[in-house]
Amino acid sequence: xxxxxxxxxxxxxxxxxxxxxxxxxxxxxxxxxxxxxxxxxxxxxxxxxxxxxxxxxxxxxxxxxxxxxxxxxxxxxxxxxxxxxxxxxxxxxxxxxxxxxxxxxxxxxxxxxxxxxxxxxxxxxxxxxxxxxxxxxxxxxxxxxxxxxxxxxxxxxxxxxxxxxxxxx
Ligand code: GTP
Ligand code: MG
Numbered sequence: 001x002x003x004x005x006x007x008x009x010x011x012x013x014x015x016x017x018x019x020x021x022x023x024x025x026x027x028x029x030x031x032x033x034x035x036x037x038x039x040x041x042x043x044x045x046x047x048x049x050x051x052x053x054x055x056x057x058x059x060x061x062x063x064x065x066x067x068x069x070x071x072x073x074x075x076x077x078x079x080x081x082x083x084x085x086x087x088x089x090x091x092x093x094x095x096x097x098x099x100x101x102x103x104x105x106x107x108x109x110x111x112x113x114x115x116x117x118x119x120x121x122x123x124x125x126x127x128x129x130x131x132x133x134x135x136x137x138x139x140x141x142x143x144x145x146x147x148x149x150x151x152x153x154x155x156x157x158x159x160x161x162x163x164x165x166x167x168x169x
Contacts, residue, residue, distance in 0.1 A: 004046060004054040007166050010076045012103075013085035014095040015064030018118040021149035022085065023061045026159055031150050038063050040071065047163055055163040057081075073106060081112040081162050086133070088117040088146065089125040093132065100140055112165045114143040116158060121148040 011019040020038050024030045027045045041061040048054045060075040062068070076082055082103055086096040096115060103113060115137045117128060130146060137144035143161055147154030 002048065002052055002054050004056050005166075005168055006056040006058055007080040008058045008060070008078055009081040009083065009162070010060045010062060010072075010079040011083045011085060012062055012072060012076065012099045013064055014087075014090075014092040015066075017064065017085045017087040017090070017092050018149045019064060019083075019085050020061050022083070022116070022118060022147065022155060023059055025149045025152055025155045027059070029152070031152075033150075037065055039068060040075070045159070047160060049163055053168065055166060057159065057163075072102075076103060076107050076111075079107065079111060080166060081114070082107065083114050083116055083158070083162070084142075085116045085118050086128065087119050088128050088130075088133075089119050089122045091127065093117075093128045097136065100136075100142065104140075110167070112143070112162055113140075114145065114158060114162050116144075117146040118149060120146045120153055121151045 013019055027043045043059045046054050046056045062075050084096050084099045086092040117133045134144050145158040
């Protein structure tokens with residue numbers, strides 16, 4: 001019989017980088033070109049690591065809009081994992097870096113952080129080179145991925161990578 005362990009995961013990053021879109025692709029395999037800005041949303045998804053082990057993600061999808069920024073610590077304080085998202089076609093990488101710094105100062109030191117460059121389907125409009133994300137992640141000891149919530153490319157695999165890093169009792 002399979003044993004399920006629950007972990008809390010939070011998504012952070014500037015507004016419109018695609019946090020909600022990544023979660024809805026992962027949880028419901030859905031995508032919409034028109035998505036309203038989030039205040040806060042809670043979703044769950046369970047993945048199996050092997051035939052005996054399942055991981056249940058309890059996901060807080062947070063607001064990227066600046067006016068809700070002060071709420072973020074409520075969501076990341078008890079998180080086991082954080083997905084920090086930027087949009088490879090927009091200037092959102094600096095904001096992602098500042099979320100990393102904030103987690104390093106304020107989150108649980110054991111938190112697993114994954115940096116994600118989203119909107120990989122818009123490669124022709126890329127502004128942030130893959131190497132820039134990769135290098136920063138390596139320097140800071142973060143997991144790194146690029147993905148597209150629109151095509152689904154890289155989405156499931158990024159959550160699986162996080163699942164593999166979480167401490168099973
Ligand atoms: P806030 O809730 O305001 O913080 O924004 P968010 O980060 O949750 O962004 P959201 O998922 O709402 O997506 C913003 C816009 O980007 C929407 O119009 C999405 O359809 C679009 N979008 C999200 N992911 C992708 C992607 O991978 N590719 C493309 N082309 N568009 C995307
Ligand atoms: Mg959102």
